[in-house]
Amino acid sequence: MKSKVIVITSGKGGVGKTTTTANLGTALAMLNQRVVMIDTDIGLRNLDVVLGLENRIVFDIVDVVNGNCKLNQALIRDKRFEGLHLLPAAQTKDKTAVTPHQMKNLTNELRKDFDVILVDCPAGIEQGFRNAVAGADQAIVVATPEISSVRDADRIIGLLEASGLKNSNLIINRLRSKMVKRGDMMDIDDILDILSISLIGVVPEDESIVVSTNRGEPAVLENASRAGGAYRRISRRLMGEELPIMAMEEENTGIVDRFRKMLKLAR
């Protein structure tokens, strides 16, 4: 099968690009895909700590493009899954240390050995963004249900189209169903109306993300994690499976809802 290069981007920082990359990468490896995740946030690398691989870094992406080491010397093998790899960003350089042309060559090189190449894009629309999208053939845009995030996502979708990336999907991250029910948070339809892009998944706000990031263990490894479950379903959709998008089904924790459930069960 032909390999996919997927860039994970958002425009705005702090909406969950790196968390999304780590979880989708891990979930895809659980589906027996050979996966490499590239951290392109040069100067502010973080994908390594989210994955718990920070102690294994010897070489980084800048070393690879400058020819200081071979590509496979810089690839870090995940401790949990054979097929999962990380190409870390450099921490001491800046975004101009790599060019879009070099990124394209790099992703093409990785296509030979991997089924899925996930590119974790830095925040912003400058060279870091241009580098991250250079070799990609599809994009995942991550947005949270906030004005600032959706606005930036709109801008990013425009830039992705301008750069010839037609195949973009949206992940709505950190949705709080209680706030949506109260009318204090934009819902899925509000966001889709505005962004006109296809939705590939909705990830609920979930404390387990903080816990799993503390531990360096992606939430998809945790069966009970609701966010982890959402990411596992997204990864299956990425593999072409048709799964209904369960909006925010599980989070009916209000007393009234619990009563309703009990009544339904009793019947």
Next chain:
Amino acid sequence: MLLDILTRLFIKDAMNSKDIARERLRLVLVHDRSSVSPEVLNNLKEDLIKVIRQYMDIDEEALAVNFENDDESVALVANIPVKGFRRAV
């Protein structure tokens, strides 16, 4: 929570904050998506003043030009307070 419910019971106009967010977002995206920058809008405003001044006295300070949109369409709305008309000669 209780305050929320009371507010909604007694104040009919109390808009959900998500509706406010959606409307503000729509408007800001009209600007973002168009090539009309605030600077261009300001130039347009000045040109409007020049033209209209030939016909009537207007309050140049209070003149406002902005985009407004509903679900279907976007309109350029100019609010131009008139101070007086020029006497017909």
